[in-house]
Amino acid sequence: xxxxxxxxxxxxxxxxxxxxxxxxxxxxxxxxxxxxxxxxxxxxxxxxxxxxxxxxxxxxxxxxxxxxxxxxxxxxxxxxxxxxxxxxxxxxxxxxxxxxxxxxxxxxxxxxxxxxxxxxxxxxxxxxxxxxxxxxxxxxxxxxxxxxxxxxxxxxxxxxxxxxxxxxxxxxxxxxxxxxxxxxxxxxxxxxxxxxxxx
Numbered sequence: 001x002x003x004x005x006x007x008x009x010x011x012x013x014x015x016x017x018x019x020x021x022x023x024x025x026x027x028x029x030x031x032x033x034x035x036x037x038x039x040x041x042x043x044x045x046x047x048x049x050x051x052x053x054x055x056x057x058x059x060x061x062x063x064x065x066x067x068x069x070x071x072x073x074x075x076x077x078x079x080x081x082x083x084x085x086x087x088x089x090x091x092x093x094x095x096x097x098x099x100x101x102x103x104x105x106x107x108x109x110x111x112x113x114x115x116x117x118x119x120x121x122x123x124x125x126x127x128x129x130x131x132x133x134x135x136x137x138x139x140x141x142x143x144x145x146x147x148x149x150x151x152x153x154x155x156x157x158x159x160x161x162x163x164x165x166x167x168x169x170x171x172x173x174x175x176x177x178x179x180x181x182x183x184x185x186x187x188x189x190x191x192x193x194x195x196x197x198x199x
Contacts, residue, residue, distance in 0.1 A: 031058040039081055047087040048073050056093075065116075066093030067156075074149060089127070092149040094119045101159035102126075127151045 038050040056069035076082040100110040
């Protein structure tokens with residue numbers, strides 16, 4: 001059941017996103033040719049780095065040092081568009097949480113800033129050890145084969161866990177990207193009272 005206030009709020013949020021001055025959706029439409037041109041579909045030496053960097057260059061898509069753009073491109077791995085990439089085991093963008101976790105693993109201050117190349121080498125070393133660190137089966141079921149971007153995500157999530165455990169959680173309450181607060185009295189009818197937890 002959807003309330004009229006909730007519907008109005010969603011329409012306003014989407015309209016603000018589509019029609020805002022930043023025009024992120026228009027930027028994707030206008031930059032689509034550049035991203036597609038970097039896919040290298042059917043060409044030898046295809047990489048996922050090139051289209052990721054092209055998407056990252058578009059307004060509103062550069063967050064997480066390229067990780068946000070990479071997440072969009074990851075969805076194409078199982079399609080013919082990116083199933084021939086040669087850099088799945090050698091490249092992935094590295095964001096702040098991954099950097100902090102690598103710093104912890106190497107006994108450095110978690111705020112230390114290192115060159116991306118060094119961090120990538122350290123991440124590749126963890127990746128090379130995946131067979132001894134990642135079980136071949138979990139609860140009797142074969143575990144998924146890991147790629148470098150999976151290991152990066154695991155380190156990022158582990159860092160988020162450690163920060164939350166230390167009371168320094170990066171998680172914040174959800175709010176629509178339009179920046180507008182919900183209207184119509186807050187929670188929908190029948191929603192539990194009290195603080196809302198984000199999963």
